[in-house]
Amino acid sequence: MTSGSARMKSLLGQQKVVPVIKIDDLENAVPLARALASGGLPLIEVTLRTKAALDCIRKIAAEVPEAVVGAGTILSPSQFDEAVSAGSKFIVSPGVTVSLLKAAEGNDVPLLPGAITPGEIMLAREAGLDFLKFFPAEQAGGADFIKSLASPFAGISFCPTGGVSLANASSYLSLPNVVCVGGSWVAPDKLVAAKDWEAITQLARDAAKL
Numbered sequence: 014m015t016s017g018s019a020r021m022k023s024l025l026g027q028q029k030v031v032p033v034i035k036i037d038d039l040e041n042a043v044p045l046a047r048a049l050a051s052g053g054l055p056l057i058e059v060t061l062r063t064k065a066a067l068d069c070i071r072k073i074a075a076e077v078p079e080a081v082v083g084a085g086t087i088l089s090p091s092q093f094d095e096a097v098s099a100g101s102k103f104i105v106s107p108g109v110t111v112s113l114l115k116a117a118e119g120n121d122v123p124l125l126p127g128a129i130t131p132g133e134i135m136l137a138r139e140a141g142l143d144f145l146k147f148f149p150a151e152q153a154g155g156a157d158f159i160k161s162l163a164s165p166f167a168g169i170s171f172c173p174t175g176g177v178s179l180a181n182a183s184s185y186l187s188l189p190n191v192v193c194v195g196g197s198w199v200a201p202d203k204l205v206a207a208k209d210w211e212a213i214t215q216l217a218r219d220a221a222k223l
């Protein structure tokens with residue numbers, strides 16, 4: 014196992030559900046991270062889908078010591094570098110490219126790239142990665158698809174994300190080649206906009222019990 018994979022294992026191995034969050038408003042970053050951490054989900058992925066995302070990561074890294082903040086929706090090496098500079102502890106990408114694998118090579122901050130097809134999985138595997146995102150999980154074939162990847166790709170563990178919810182998370186988590194799941198259901202846009210941190214902590218508590 015490479016050092017990057019070992020670091021990813023120690024991060025993902027701690028938590029069955031990784032909240033995938035989108036923050037439009039910088040002032041919501043710290044209370045949202047605190048709400049999730051206090052519900053038992055300290056490891057969070059902030060997607061780079063908003064203008065505020067990098068500042069949100071910076072603020073959470075500086076002000077919420079109990080959280081472990083990573084960056085999601087990383088599409089390019091320059092975004093990888095920006096997210097690392099902002100204080101991300103891990104980097105998530107919806108897919109895998111050669112340039113992203115190069116950016117991650119030798120970096121202390123590990124990459125979780127998305128891979129669905131055998132070819133994509135083999136590309137990531139050749140770069141020494143054992144932990145992969147599987148996105149969009151439900152739409153791409155769900156738990157049955159991931160199950161069928163187990164024998165050709167022994168040693169590869171997935172974090173299915175996309176269409177995962179409290180209702181179907183267990184079907185993924187019961188597979189031996191699934192380490193955790195990712196999902197936005199624990200921090201719905203509506204509750205974030207309403208600053209309903211208690212409701213988000215409750216959703217996190219329910220997810221943390223899985």
Ligand SMILES: O=C(O)C(=O)C[C@H](O)[C@H](O)COP(=O)(O)O
Nearest residue numbers: 060085086107174175176196197
């Ligand atoms: O932005 C990224 O990097 C993505 O890969 C997409 C997210 O992981 C999904 O949008 C989360 O899926 P839902 O839980 O169905 O909302």
